[in-house]
Amino acid sequence: MHHFQTKERILKLAREAGSLSFRGSEVHIYPDYSAEVSKKRAAYFTVKSQLRNAGFTYRMFFPAKLQVTDKHGQKLTFSSPREVSTFLASNLPGTSLTPTASL
Structure with missing residues (x-):
């Protein structure tokens, strides 16, 4: 949205409303990220797909950190797609995984 005050009001009302x-579908409203943050988060696209395909659960933290829950329930936090790729390679023997972008 180009109108800052309108955007802030919508975000405030969404927070107050709860859900x-x-x-019948749940809707989430989030503030925009800067171009720099969006680029950093987008760099995880390939490894997130690989995590999903391998059955891992994950979540993103601001600005661009990825937390992965391993098969034993341990939570690991990564600061780059390359770190996630290394984790996947060590947890999926015989698989060569490399991210398309790294930061």
């Missing part, structure tokens, strides 16, 4: 839904 929002539209036609």
Whole structure:
């Protein structure tokens, strides 16, 4: 949104409402990230896909850190896609995984 005050009001109302839904589906409203932060988060796209395919769960932290829950329930936090790729390679023997972008 180009109107800062309108955007801030929508974010405030969304926080106050708690949960929002539209036609039975839950809706989440988040503030925009800067171009720099968006680029850093986008660099994880390939490794997130590989994590999903391998059955790992994960979540992103601001600005661009990825927390992975391993098969034993241990939570590991990574600061770059390359670190996640190394983790995947060591946890999936015989697989060569490399991220398309690294920071």
